[in-house]
Amino acid sequence: MVTMTTPKTTQEKPVELPVGFNAWLLDCAPVEGCTVCAANLRQLRAHREAGRITQAAKHATEIRDHASGAHEPR
Numbered sequence: 451m452v453t454m455t456t457p458k459t460t461q462e463k464p465v466e467l468p469v470g471f472n473a474w475l476l477d478c479a480p481v482e483g484c485t486v487c488a489a490n491l492r493q494l495r496a497h498r499e500a501g502r503i504t505q506a507a508k509h510a511t512e513i514r515d516h517a518s519g520a521h522e523p524r
């Protein structure tokens with residue numbers, strides 16, 4: 451008896467984003483004097499240096515949120 455097992459090809463491809471795409475993901479303009487921006491920028495840099503682009507991008511998004519007034523102290 452032949453067991454029908456489909457051979458699984460495990461192709462671990464490293465996720466490599468084009469540099470321009472990274473630049474766009476991490477593009478942000480932290481506002482001087484804003485503690486929320488400063489904190490997020492620190493995290494962004496740490497993640498970027500560790501190669502965690504998705505994490506870094508999250509902080510870039512948070513910094514961009516400054517324009518929406520999300521950083522304003524209440």
Ligand SMILES: [Zn+2]
Pocket residue numbers: 481484485486487488513516521
């Ligand atoms: Zn801010």
